[in-house]
Amino acid sequence: ETGVTQTPRHLVMGMTNKKSLKCEQHLGHNAMYWYKQSAKKPLELMFVYSLEERVENNSVPSRFSPECPNSSHLFLHLHTLQPEDSALYLCASSPSTGNHGYTFGSGTRLTVV
């Protein structure tokens, strides 16, 4: 596989559930990102990992917990979410240096019921 792969593509979860979103990149990048995009709203940066170290956490509620076990994989663990957390969750990757843009995965459409 090439590019950035996110699973699952769609997820419906109850407010008491625990689930995880997975992102995998096969581009040799060493920076990875989680974004949230609610309906008709701009991208919101949630977390940044560079060289497997979290370098940015943009005031995200603790019910979202990221994990980056290696430079190719990124997870977002979810628990006790609220309906307002329903959104498209996007993973992206890039080299940590240089003048490159980000490559995005196809996203996970999350619905919290």
Next chain:
Amino acid sequence: QKEVEQNSGPLSVPEGAIASLNCTYSDRGSQSFFWYRQYSGKSPELIMSIYSNGDKEDGRFTAQLNKASQYVSLLIRDSQPSDSATYLCAVKEGSNYKLTFGKGTLLTVNP
């Protein structure tokens, strides 16, 4: 606070016309500039990158950069209904990983 500003639109153009999308940025240290296209419900897709002042052409797309005016634009010639999407401008400072996105401009191309 580094900012990237775009008109939210919607920008509506007839099929076959030129669509002009504009973006301004606040950080004079910015060195890399990108345009992403995002169809409704899909993820952003990189369509153009530009690093030097002037124009860069790729098919029907032309990116224009003016660092003195802190302005970058995207022209889409012979616009097609399939070009209807939100276009995101993104700016990077130096060789840092950090990319700052604008809020996007919604383009509608009418048949």
